[in-house]
Amino acid sequence: MSGASLSPWLALLSRELRLALRHPADTLAAVMFFILVAALFPFGVGPAPETLARLAPGALLAAALLAALLPLDRLFGADAEDGTLDQLLLSGLAPAAVALAKAAAHWLTTGLPLLLATPVAAAMLNLPVEAWPAAMGALGLAAGVLSLLGTAGAALTLGARRGGVLLPLLVLPLAIPCVIFGAAGIEAAAAGLAARPYLLLLAALLAAALSLAPLAAGAALRTE
C-alpha cells in the first residue's frame, strides 16, 4: 500500500474501532460465548482433570474459532444496508484495502479479546499453566487467519439469503489447518516440548491468508 492511501486506510480502521467501542456488546458476546463453551466441557466430559487436559487444546481452538465467527455476518451487512459500503467503494481505497481494514478491525475487536480471555478458558479446561503462553499465541494467530478468511466469506455471502448460515459453512472448513497446528502446538507445550514450530506454521498460514483473502474479498465486494 502506498503512503498516500495509508491515511484513508487508517481513518477507516480507526472508525471501525470507534464503532466497536460504542457497541461493546458484540465483543463481549464473543468473549462470553468462548468462556461459556469452555465451561461446558467439564460438565459434558466429567471433571476428571487428566481427561479435560487431554481435550483442552482442541476445545480451546474450536471454541475460539466459533466465537470469532459470531460478529462476522454483520461485518459488511450493516454497511451495505445503510449505504456506507457504496461510499467506501467510492472512497479511493481499493476494495481489497477496505477488506483488509475490516479484517484488521475484526481481529482487534474479537481476536485480541479472545486471546486475553484464553487463561480463563484454559483454567476451566485444566490446561497446564506452562502451556498458556503457547495457547495464547496459537489462538491469536488462528483468530487472525479466521478474521481474514471470514472477511472474504462475509464479502462473498453479502446479499445472499441466509448468508449468516452460509458463512460458517464456507469459512470453518478452511480453518481446519489452524485447528490442527494450533492444537498440536498447545499439546506440545503441555508435554514440555517446543510449541514454536507449530506456531510458525500457523504464522505461515496467516501470511498466506493475509496476501490472498483481502484480494478475494475485494473482488467479491466489487461485483456486488
Next chain:
Amino acid sequence: MLEARDLACLRGERAVFAGLSFRLAPGDALLLVGANGAGKSTLLRLLAGLLRPAAGTVLWEGADALADRAAHAARLRYLSHQDALKPALTARENLAFFARLWGGEAAAALAALDLLPLADLPARVLSAGQKRRLALARLALAPLRQPAPLWLLDEPTVGLDAASVGRLGDLLARHRTGGGMVLAATHLPLPLPDARELRL
C-alpha cells in the same frame, strides 16, 4: 465533460433502460425524472461505477470513465438513497471520517447545512430530515486536494424543510459556477435553475 453513449442496464432478466445517451458540460445540471422503477437510481449507480452497464460506454473528457474506477471515484460525489451514516457516531464524527478521506473542513461543511448545533449528537437521534442534511453536508466538504466535479444525487431533498432546500440550492449554485456538474434523480422540484430534464 461527461458523456453517456447508448447505455443499457439489465436488472435480473429485465432491461431497465437501453439506448440512453446524454452529455453534460461543466456547469450543467441534468434532472432524471421518471416513474418509480424507471431506472433513475440504477443510472446514478452505473455512472458512479458501482454497477456495470450491460451495453454502452461512459466517457469522461472523451476517455472511458469506468476503465479506472478509482480515478473515476475520485472525481465524483455520490449521494445515495440511504444516508450512509453510522447511528452510533456523532454528526461531527460521521463527517470527519469523510473529511479525512477527501480533505476539507468538517466544521465548515456542518455550518453550510446549519448542523453545528447538532454536531455532537449521535446520528441515531437525528430526525430523517436532519440525517439527510448530514448526508448532504458531505457535498459541502470542499477539499482543495481532491475536488469532485461530478455530483450524482439520488432524491437529495427527501425530508428536507424549505430552509434546507434553500441551503442546498446555494451549495448547488456554487458548485455549478465553479464548473461542477450535477445529475439528480428526483420527484420533487429541485433548486437547480435551467436544468435540463432526462425522462427515463
